[in-house]
Amino acid sequence: MRMLFLGDVMGRPGREIVGARLPGLVASWKLDLVVVNGENAAGGFGITEAIYEDLLAAGADAITLGNHSFDQREALVFIDRAPALVRPLNYPAGTPGRGAALVEAKNGARVLVLNVMGRIFMDPLDDPFAGLDRALDGAMLGEVADAVVIDVHAEASSEKQAVGHYCDGRASLVVGTHTHVPTADHRILTGGTAFLTDAGMCGCYDGVIGMDKEEPLRRFTRKLASGRFEPASGPASLCGVAVETDDRTGLAVKVAPVRLGGSLGEARPAFWEN
Amino acid sequence: MRMLFLGDVMGRPGREIVGARLPGLVASWKLDLVVVNGENAAGGFGITEAIYEDLLAAGADAITLGNHSFDQREALVFIDRAPALVRPLNYPAGTPGRGAALVEAKNGARVLVLNVMGRIFMDPLDDPFAGLDRALDGAMLGEVADAVVIDVHAEASSEKQAVGHYCDGRASLVVGTHTHVPTADHRILTGGTAFLTDAGMCGCYDGVIGMDKEEPLRRFTRKLASGRFEPASGPASLCGVAVETDDRTGLAVKVAPVRLGGSLGEARPAFWEN
Amino acid sequence: MRMLFLGDVMGRPGREIVGARLPGLVASWKLDLVVVNGENAAGGFGITEAIYEDLLAAGADAITLGNHSFDQREALVFIDRAPALVRPLNYPAGTPGRGAALVEAKNGARVLVLNVMGRIFMDPLDDPFAGLDRALDGAMLGEVADAVVIDVHAEASSEKQAVGHYCDGRASLVVGTHTHVPTADHRILTGGTAFLTDAGMCGCYDGVIGMDKEEPLRRFTRKLASGRFEPASGPASLCGVAVETDDRTGLAVKVAPVRLGGSLGEARPAFWEN
Amino acid sequence: MRMLFLGDVMGRPGREIVGARLPGLVASWKLDLVVVNGENAAGGFGITEAIYEDLLAAGADAITLGNHSFDQREALVFIDRAPALVRPLNYPAGTPGRGAALVEAKNGARVLVLNVMGRIFMDPLDDPFAGLDRALDGAMLGEVADAVVIDVHAEASSEKQAVGHYCDGRASLVVGTHTHVPTADHRILTGGTAFLTDAGMCGCYDGVIGMDKEEPLRRFTRKLASGRFEPASGPASLCGVAVETDDRTGLAVKVAPVRLGGSLGEARPAFWEN
Ligand SMILES: [Fe+2]
């Protein structure tokens, strides 16, 4: 099974490159599953229902979120009628939406998509490790689920790597998001789970984590807010990770970074190109 | 001018791969300058004088540090007789050692090496931006210094990118360290400064930021310490970034990631291979 | 019912003043219940079994803990045979010990003692509010429990006050610990729960939160550790809060601060003196 | 010399009790100097010029600030024509306003008023200790300045106590602000400086740090914002600290807490009442 995960879509530049490139990638790489982190899709802050629909139309099978999940307040409402929208599973009980979704891949496979938030240097949510245990317990990889994708939205590389090892053998892919920078440590862990510390963002890299650099620089140097954060408007890059799984076990057999467009060095999965 | 920067050397596995591979790289890539972050070289915590000498012997021209600078208390003493050892420049006045060193490269060029620490999610040191201004003011790139290398040791990708833009045009290279994961966003900023959010670590990646994974996993899941952190002991990777500068301006003309050995995908600067 | 809560006992000076003064207070104030926070009793870091026994012998009916609960590793073992030792209830499942204890007061009353840790500026444990709900659900004040005492060990005044309001009417007393400074905002909330943001510490106040001031000052000014933290050794103060409850409802009817000895202004519950 | 320091004035309830009570206190206690922290005076967030004038009219001789200094953007402008308005001295160079003001007391004495911000659990500003050294160097107590008042706006009790000891003998009063809870540890340090870890707030205490409790409780329990923070609107308390200095040395000879009105226990300086 062929899956593509794309990191945090950042405002209009991010949405545009996903809209422009994703349909072609689905076709040329014969993708069975696409998961996209959409927590910054609406001007950098949250997601709207219209954007959710657009991302699905472009080829996404599930959308994950993060600390910006509900920056657009409408998400608190429409998430309950958006079965492919997944927010961190370790929000308190009673939070709208779901932290786990069983979606049907383009090839008919059943894929469990999980989103979890780290707690190091972040808002103190419920225990991500215990939450993952509960979510994975009833969904044995290769039996109940043909594939399991875990988006661990976290600041600290240590916490993301710990989640990777913790779920190794129980997921097809554990991929970090939130730092908005793609890491180059894609690999398959000893238990068969593909891992990448951070998928990076889909957005313009000539800024500060996708934001126009002027206001962040002013805040860092003057310690005073003087304006709003706006997504950087230059050429965007699409960033993520490509994984091929064994259909029988659901574990990863190939992993490669994906970086297309903008100012980053291009990366494509050689094993799907010919 | 050809320069190589290597990220945080992590314990014995990190020292061994640097010792084994760096001399050959200096020769085959005809390197003029090598800078290595050594804050974790001594068992993961700080650096000793013997290790400092070993790193120089392996080919390093300067060693930078970070939040673990003085974990080995002897560093508070020997740093004052170690002219190529650079600790963050934004420690308080009176801190042993120096935050800036003008070193002579292998080709005789004068290179200013700076080390600065970020403050987001880290110990509150002095203002890194103001400190960089002071350090760069008297060392105009292309005039006083033939090259300027800045190691920004920081947690947050936003702060590292802000430093990159802030120093763009004033440095040959701004490279982040501390997260122990190589990022894939190497590029040359609009002002001519090569930039990479994090160089990654020289150490074993089958752990948690280079530590054996058992103890970190216990602490994340049980919230209790139950043992010591020990560097992971598997095959190590050497990680960093290669930059070629224009001898006249000191600005970057080429940049490429370097990843050799261990479980990471190999990356070499094509422009130096033949 | 008459209860006294004493804040974090800090090292030997704290233990000595508790040992010297508590027995007399139990007698003269005719105390029915004494709860003492013991997280710093062993040299500032954790508690040993011998100290636990000594505090009980001095008059304590229950001992609460905090972020230093297990600094003395023996506590991980002896806590399971120490029925009056209560650690924060929001540690992960499987943590040794208990977060709630139903103890028998000196007058035979059944008192539920809870310890919970805040998460703002602290280690990310489980949700303290949800944990308190679970602990309080089966222990209706005035029915199952004659009194309920909640020690909320937290840094932020906002979080401690939020716990107070959250449990108002369900507890006899909600009292904060951890900052090592007594606050002067003792009062009875609208639902009948006595509240104090912080009980302060039992220890020497001529230091930095009970530690000898030299090392903390060096760390604040030099940003380097240069020695160990040692409890300040001057005259100690005993600090806490006195509460009288209605025997029928278990709610508070009187509350007053207690400060005896050392460099602080003395405070005694006028309603028990005559 | 008789001085009164009042903690963070919180919105309209805070302004009203200060306006109603301060003029009478100035008269009856024959106050020579009044310093008020005004960082929350405008609806909980910052200060306006009109409020600044009102506080002076009520009897304040200087107004200090904190992390909310510039929440009302007009403060960035009017602070430069407001000589008695003091913002933390460890903002970056170039920040509007001043961190130190030499004001004339009601008795004609010259009083140096300093405001500094802590960095533990707060935004990383410049070194507060080094900044205080610079501010105090030219203003020897008892010579250049008849009195020195330092408002240390900080979260951690450790950092506030460290500032107290650090400035002991160089200031008449070091008083903390920011937690919005009065502490009961008023005392005169060994060098002659009056100290209090936190002055508390002037506002309504039946809330969460002066805010109406509903929204804070929702955020703590649901981890989602669902409305705005509004100052709690019940009866307010006026909180602060009274200090009498030796006119010759400028050091403190008497210190007492002040708490008037609202739900807190009343405290008055007995040495000024008769
Ligand atoms: Fe994001």
Ligand SMILES: [Fe+2]
């Ligand atoms: Fe995020």
Ligand SMILES: [Fe+2]
């Ligand atoms: Fe490191």
Ligand SMILES: [Fe+2]
């Ligand atoms: Fe580091």
Ligand SMILES: [Fe+2]
């Ligand atoms: Fe404590």
Ligand SMILES: [Fe+2]
């Ligand atoms: Fe504590």
Ligand SMILES: [Fe+2]
């Ligand atoms: Fe405040």
Ligand SMILES: [Fe+2]
């Ligand atoms: Fe504040």
